[in-house]
Amino acid sequence: MVSPELLRQYPFFGLLSDTQLKEIAMIAEEVTVDGKVKIFGKGDRAEALYFLLDGSVELYNYTETSALGENGILVGTINPGEPFAISAVIEPHILTSTAWSARPSRAIKIEAGRLRELFEQDRRLAFLLTRQAASAAMDRLNAARVQLAAALV
């Protein structure tokens, strides 16, 4: 469990009620990684939603035919205050990138199965967090398009 007050500090959880914050806090834990560690892989089922507190997480992608190995190409960087593994709240709940910590990092990990159970019970909570995840996806889409443009110009 983490403190609801910790969650309250971040805009991602900003519109949740006290009760909703407590419910999320109950199914969350704080996790830390030392150095460069693989957190999850592209194509894996999203078992948790993460929220970075400190450090940096890099997202990698690769094509089926690329000979770049397992890690592939850097397609995004997660900074403190940002969610990652947002596929945990977006169907089909399959991760679309591989995540590695770039340096020692600390994150809130929210168990996806129990979060989705909460979504079944509380549609307002489901709407608010899914909207935040959609917003994060749109931000990343814009960033990816800028990268794409830079690669093409």
Added chain:
Amino acid sequence: MVGPEVLRNYRIFSICNSEQLKNIAQLAEDLSFKKGEIIFEEGESAEAIYILLRGSVELYFTVEVEYKPELRKELFFDVIKPGEVFGISALIPPKVLTATARASHPSRVVRIKAEAVLELCGLDEELAYQLMRWAAEAALERLSATRLQLAAIWAGELQLNNGPA
């Protein structure tokens, strides 16, 4: 206005009950665009969601390099086919369009005012969640496709495409 039965055929509205569909249909208009006509432009406030009924719509964004107008390029990243929905930014904060949509063939679209849909969502949490779930899925699909393009370019596997065939 568009008939509620037209909307029922599309996944985004398949969860709506008859009353909701009727309300949304009253907010919808049926529009036609000639080949080459702009439907909306990137950077504008996103005020509506669109369903393509007939034709084809290309989504692109423009890249400009300061002091080098010759390097201005339209980068195409998606082609919308009949039955698909576009303009999803209207449902997702900050509700700013991230691409330009242009009819690449004579096209017919349904345009639905997003603000009014969101007002309906304010009255029905299930509808609000289902619409947002759909929008999030669409955003994630597009993100995944764009990252794949990026990875392919950097891996040297994709020829640069400056426009649709």
